[in-house]
Amino acid sequence: MELVNADRRGAGVTSDRPSLHIVPEPPRAPTRVCVIGGGIAGLAAAHAVSRAAEDAEITVLEESSAPGGKLRVSRVAGVPVDEGAEAVQAARPEAVALARDVALDRDIVYPEIFGxxxxxxxxxxxxxxxxxxxxxxxxxxxxxxxxxxxxxxxxxxxxxxxxxxxxxxxxxxxxxxxxxxxxxxxxxxxxxxxxxxxxxxxxxxxxxxxxxxxxxxxxxxxxxxxxxxxxRGGGRRAGARQGPVFAGIRGGVGRLPGAVVADLERNGVTVRTRTAVRSLHRVDDHWRVIVNTPNGQEVLLAEEIILAVPPHAASDLLSHICPPAANDLGLMSMSSMATVALAYPSDSVAPLTGSGFLVPPKEGRTVKAANYASSKWDWIAREARTNRGGPGSLVIMRASIGRVGEEEALNVDDRDLVAATHGDLAEAVGVSASPIDYRVTRWHNAIPQYEVGHVTRVERIRNNIANVGGLEICGAALDGVGVAAVIGSARFAARQVANRINQQMAAVG
Ligand SMILES: Cc1cc2nc3c(=O)[nH]c(=O)nc-3n(C[C@H](O)[C@H](O)[C@H](O)COP(=O)(O)OP(=O)(O)OC[C@H]3O[C@@H](n4cnc5c(N)ncnc54)[C@H](O)[C@@H]3O)c2cc1C
Missing domain, CATH: 1.10.3110.10 (protoporphyrinogen ix oxidase, domain 3)
Incomplete structure (x- = not known):
């Protein structure tokens, strides 16, 4: 608001005496925030900015046809099974808190079985x-x-x-x-x-x-x-909780992105899919964001950017904006992997003990880890018992395959991958029938490798990016690959952006 002598402006003068009127300022344009990447990091960052800065116009740009990145759920023999992350750390607060914030509180569940x-x-x-x-x-x-x-x-x-x-x-x-x-x-x-x-x-x-x-x-x-x-909990971080170490979401952790998107859209945030960011340009005090969409190329303008893409994609986008950070991100190794979910008639599987198993590389197996999804999660057990239209009671297991440097294990077609997985499971736990259904999900360059010197490298990335202005970064490349840590990095990036927006508001307000 601006207080002026209306006479001097020559507006609406009806008396001889000068009078004071309050003239509303033209509305200040909201700060445009572009979040690049619609995985859980980008969605959580958008969510946190929307909560912390009223004066923000937020758009999330996601290259693929659906938001969520590594969080995705689909059905195997009619039973929903996560294709990526299937549990979140509950010993730290971020993932469970986000699920609660987006109305999934009643669907937060804990494993039925440990060990x-x-x-x-x-x-x-x-x-x-x-x-x-x-x-x-x-x-x-x-x-x-x-x-x-x-x-x-x-x-x-x-x-x-x-x-x-x-x-x-x-x-x-x-x-x-x-x-x-x-x-x-x-x-x-x-x-x-x-x-x-x-x-x-x-x-x-x-x-x-x-x-x-x-x-x-x-x-x-x-x-x-x-x-x-x-x-025993010594050295635990501030905010760490006692109680269950992991939590899941009824229907799959892959439901979380959809719930966050619904919440974002209710709060006026735009989430665009099939929108790949091709380059970023800093022009004076704002950004030009060049995107490819099914309808061709577009140029978007923003004052703030949150980069929430995997490290090599971030490296490409920063190559001429911030070469030192681009270099550090580009040097991160990535591991590729696959998850194979299998459904067996329950009478063909020997009684299972615990929640699953791990396999050391020296054993020379295809499978590196497996979980007994229908023993671990009660909601999967129920779905597997009652899968209508299916063959009755099922055991669902999910195996993961592939370590860094072992990509050749993934260079086989789905049938061979399933056969090798089934062979390992049959030998490990005792299975007397073939799977009645399976699903293979391949994750190329899925997990950043935190090699020696990672913490210093991330400090360097953040310091170099801070010199650019109007730019933050978050995601699995930084402070932890687990969903909770990724959300933590998103909240940190969002706080920096929200602080800048709120300070500008206070300065002009
Ligand atoms: C098989 C598997 C199992 C896992 N299991 C667990 C688990 O049980 N518990 C756990 O805590 N963690 C688990 N993780 C790790 C966790 O899921 C991931 O680290 C986390 O989801 C990564 O989130 P993100 O948003 O940083 O990245 P991503 O999920 O990779 O999202 C990045 C997004 O950016 C988009 N993008 C890329 N380039 C562009 C561009 N140029 N323009 C626009 N968009 C772009 C991508 O399409 C993607 O959607 C698992 C990971 C995998 C692969």
């Missing part, structure tokens, strides 16, 4: 408690029978070993080997890192993949003691 098995020394054995594969209880490790006794006998010597020195960061494999021996890396660490990152222990960063353990090791020279401390 995975490990394919070790020729058969499935109970997985002993670990922190990212580092044992936390030597008695339980002995009882599990996953390591030969001669290896277990050596482990207590670690308590008295001098500190292992490393500069800033070290690979999980090298560090654990130096403390506990190669057998622990190959048998326990590899399958866990393979499950989370589809990555390998000798490349992945201790600091980035197990930050709580890394922090504890700054003061505790014993890895076994540090792992035990961390497993």
């Amino acid at each position: 995975a098995s490990l394919w070790s020394r020729g058969k499935l054995r109970g997985m002993p408690p670990t922190v990212m594969g580092v044992p936390t209880d030597l008695r339980a490790l002995t009882a599990a029978g996953v390591l030969p006794m001669r290896e277990i006998m050596k482990l207590p010597l670690e308590y008295r070993k001098p500190r292992t020195r490393f500069d800033n960061d070290v690979s999980v494999g090298a560090f654990v080997e130096s403390r506990l021996g190669r057998e622990v890396v190959d048998t326990l660490v590899e399958p866990v890192l393979g499950g989370v990152y589809a990555g390998r222990a000798d490349a992945l960063s201790l600091q980035a993949t197990v930050p709580a353990l890394f922090r504890e090791l700054q003061s505790n020279r014993s890895l076994l003691k540090a792992a035990e401390f961390t497993s």
Whole structure:
């Protein structure tokens, strides 16, 4: 609002005496925010900006035909099964909080069954408690029978070993080997890192993949003691919760993007699919965003950009905007993988123990991990029991295949992938019939590898991007590949954007 002497403007003067009128300012144009990438990072970022900055006009641009990225659900023998993420961390708040915010609170569920098995020394054995594969209880490790006794006998010597020195960061494999021996890396660490990152222990960063353990090791020279401390909740981040470690969503975690989009649209946010961002240009104080759509090329204008695409796509878009960040993002390795969901008649599957199993690479199997979806989630069990039109009661299992550097395992057609997966499952758990249905989902360049030096690299990326102005980045390439961590990075990016918008508002208001 602007207070003027109306006489001087010569407007509406009806008396001889000058009078004061309040003249409304022309409405200030809202700040245009373009979120590039409609995976859960982009959707969560748009959601957080829409909540924190009233004066924002937000558009999400997604290349593919549907938002959600790695979160997707489809049916196998009539039963919905996630194609990507099937559980979210509940020990940290972000994913569960987002689900609650978008009206999925009644559909948040927890696993019915805990405890995975490990394919070790020729058969499935109970997985002993670990922190990212580092044992936390030597008695339980002995009882599990996953390591030969001669290896277990050596482990207590670690308590008295001098500190292992490393500069800033070290690979999980090298560090654990130096403390506990190669057998622990190959048998326990590899399958866990393979499950989370589809990555390998000798490349992945201790600091980035197990930050709580890394922090504890700054003061505790014993890895076994540090792992035990961390497993009891020591070094837990602020905001971490007690209670179940993982949560799911009835109907599949793949429902989350749709619920976020519905919430965004109710709040005036535009979500455009089949809209691929081809280049970004900084012009004075705004952005020109060149997009390809089914109807041809368009130029969009924005004051703020949130980049929420996988690292190589981000690298391409930043190549002339911020070459140092583009370089760092382009250097990140990615692992490709596939998920294979199979439906079996339940009378053909031997009784299952626990929620699934992990397989160390040294076992030479196709499958690197499998979960017994219909044992783990009650909603899947119900659907599998009552799948109308289907053949009656089913067991649903979901296997994942492919680690970084093992792409050739994926270079076979779907039937061969299913046959190899079925072969591993049949041998592991005992299955006497072929699957009645299956679904193969291939995820190319799916998971960024947090290699040694990752934390420093991400700091560098953020510092370089901060110099550009009107630009933020979020997503799985930065602070964690799990859905909750990805949403955390989105909320961080959104906060920076909302703060800038609100400060501008306050400055002109
Ligand atoms: C098989 C599998 C299983 C997983 N299981 C779990 C799990 O159980 N629990 C868990 O917490 N995490 C899991 N994860 C990891 C987690 O799902 C992902 O890290 C997370 O979903 C990544 O989200 P994102 O938004 O950063 O990236 P993405 O989901 O990759 O989204 C990026 C989006 O950007 C779009 N895009 C790319 N380029 C452009 C462009 N130029 N213009 C416009 N749009 C563009 C893409 O189409 C995509 O939709 C799993 C991952 C995979 C692959």
